[in-house]
Amino acid sequence: MRNLLAMSFACALIVLCTADRAHAYPQYQLSHDVTCTGCHLSPAGGGLLNENGLAVAENESWKGGKPEFLNGKVELPGWLQLGGDLRGAAGAVSNGAMGGAGYPMQAEVYVAAGAKGFTFNATGGLRRPNEEGSAIHVLWSREHYLMWQQKPGANEGLYVRAGRFMPVFGLRLAEHIAYTQRFGGYPLYGEAYGAAIEYVSQRFEAHATGFVHDAIASAVEHGDGGAFYGEVRLGDHAAIGAQGKYAADDDQHRTYAGLTAKAYVPSADLLLQAEGDFVKNKLVGSDYSYNQLLGYLLATRPLAQGWLLDVGVGHYTQNTDVKGNYRDCIDVNVHWFTTSHIELLATTRLELVSSGPNGGYALAQLHYRL
Amino acid sequence: MRRAYVRALLASALLVGCGTTDDRPATFEVISLEILAPTCGAVQCHSTTTYLEGLAFDTLDACRESLRGGEAREILEVIDEQEMPPDSPMFENDIALLKQWFAAGRPGL
Numbered sequence: 001m002r003n004l005l006a007m008s009f010a011c012a013l014i015v016l017c018t019a020d021r022a023h024a025y026p027q028y029q030l031s032h033d034v035t036c037t038g039c040h041l042s043p044a045g046g047g048l049l050n051e052n053g054l055a056v057a058e059n060e061s062w063k064g065g066k067p068e069f070l071n072g073k074v075e076l077p078g079w080l081q082l083g084g085d086l087r088g089a090a091g092a093v094s095n096g097a098m099g100g101a102g103y104p105m106q107a108e109v110y111v112a113a114g115a116k117g118f119t120f121n122a123t124g125g126l127r128r129p130n131e132e133g134s135a136i137h138v139l140w141s142r143e144h145y146l147m148w149q150q151k152p153g154a155n156e157g158l159y160v161r162a163g164r165f166m167p168v169f170g171l172r173l174a175e176h177i178a179y180t181q182r183f184g185g186y187p188l189y190g191e192a193y194g195a196a197i198e199y200v201s202q203r204f205e206a207h208a209t210g211f212v213h214d215a216i217a218s219a220v221e222h223g224d225g226g227a228f229y230g231e232v233r234l235g236d237h238a239a240i241g242a243q244g245k246y247a248a249d250d251d252q253h254r255t256y257a258g259l260t261a262k263a264y265v266p267s268a269d270l271l272l273q274a275e276g277d278f279v280k281n282k283l284v285g286s287d288y289s290y291n292q293l294l295g296y297l298l299a300t301r302p303l304a305q306g307w308l309l310d311v312g313v314g315h316y317t318q319n320t321d322v323k324g325n326y327r328d329c330i331d332v333n334v335h336w337f338t339t340s341h342i343e344l345l346a347t348t349r350l351e352l353v354s355s356g357p358n359g360g361y362a363l364a365q366l367h368y369r370l
Numbered sequence: 371m372r373r374a375y376v377r378a379l380l381a382s383a384l385l386v387g388c389g390t391t392d393d394r395p396a397t398f399e400v401i402s403l404e405i406l407a408p409t410c411g412a413v414q415c416h417s418t419t420t421y422l423e424g425l426a427f428d429t430l431d432a433c434r435e436s437l438r439g440g441e442a443r444e445i446l447e448v449i450d451e452q453e454m455p456p457d458s459p460m461f462e463n464d465i466a467l468l469k470q471w472f473a474a475g476r477p478g479l
Binding site: 093094095096097099101103127128129130182183187188189218219220222249250251252281283286288290318319321322323324325327351353354355356357358359360361 | 391392394395397399400402403404408412413414417418419420421422428429430452453454455456457458459460461462463464465
């Protein structure tokens with residue numbers, strides 16, 4: 001733990017000592033746009049970009065270029081928006097012994113169609129084939145939902161969603177490997193069927209979701225329950241949030257509770273985001289339960305036009321009653337947004353395991369936004 | 371913010387320090403849900419979503435199926451020799467509990 005603390009300070013120094021420039025990406029919520037809806041159509045962020053999001057993609061990348069779908073070569077009617085993401089990564093992973101790895105991460109298209117406040121939103125694409133399954137496990141729709149927006153075209157107000165989507169919980173980072181996401185309440189492919197009522201404004205936002213698991217296509221979220229996330233902005237450059245989630249499945253009942261904090265330091269052009277969660281797992285049909293602790297701190301700052309540096313520190317205690325049952329990590333990511341559509345990412349992790357060898361990875365990722 | 375994080379780290383260190391030695395029961399449920407599900411049953415690996423190598427560990431039913439087969443011993447071996455997981459090593463006390471469960475004849479399957 002002492003080593004981790006020293007490394008945290010060293011990493012923070014690296015971030016603070018690097019050059020300056022402006023905003024980009026979800027990490028830059030408070031320096032550029034206050035809410036996720038400043039750049040995205042969804043009140044929870046992610047997926048299709050709105051007009052401002054497209055402008056940010058163009059202005060903050062190295063070479064720019066037309067940010068619209070397929071570089072603006074396809075004229076779309078006003079009621080229709082299309083987009084998509086292709087991602088893949090390759091490099092080295094280590095669990096004490098080094099090995100090579102390649103990951104076809106994402107191949108998805110997005111559609112949003114509608115008018116007068118009602119929109120149908122869907123994703124369609126490929127996921128890693130289920131070796132025991134059928135076509136439904138290769139081709140799938142991660143999200144498909146109907147959304148009503150109180151103020152069409154604005155980026156605030158009331159939103160109501162029904163369908164398959166990710167219940168909103170905690171920091172919604174693009175990096176699904178953050179401990180708070182991998183082991184917490186916002187895991188990769190954690191979408192479920194549900195309904196949400198959400199309110200977004202410049203001063204605060206609140207998201208409440210009730211959900212049931214997807215019984216047709218196998219899913220990560222096996223339980224039924226609810227999630228809540230609320231965030232209040234403190235002045236222009238800080239925010240605090242709180243979240244809770246409960247999910248009950250045939251095997252266990254999980255209760256999550258946590259806090260988030262975000263602070264942008266204009267003088268250093270630095271954004272800090274932190275999340276801490278407590279998770280209680282109660283096994284069904286048994287008196288046995290165990291508690292977990294999760295934490296993640298991410299510091300982000302631009303390096304130059306189109307370049308962004310993240311340094312993250314994470315902690316995961318698998319069972320608080322057991323000594324030597326935790327892991328910490330240091331993540332360093334360098335993003336290079338070469339054009340409005342292309343991102344190259346170098347992502348590395350050193351994982352310090354309390355009992356056992358240390359692990360980690362160093363991967364190069366290519367991301368193309370359609 | 372940095373000061374707050376240092377405090378959070380210290381608090382977390384204290385909590386970790388408060389843990390006892392391992393007195394978890396070596397039951398099928400604990401082995402499956404607390405150890406194998408988060409470590410091996412990630413969605414892109416041995417989950418009911420992906421069934422990599424025909425194995426899944428993210429639910430009790432899937433664990434039961436995966437650990438019943440003749441290759442269960444091989445699963446223990448690759449974990450014990452730290453061949454798996456490939457990028458995120460398992461805790462030694464988790465491996466010890468897993469071995470204890472195997473030595474007891476895999477009760478609960």
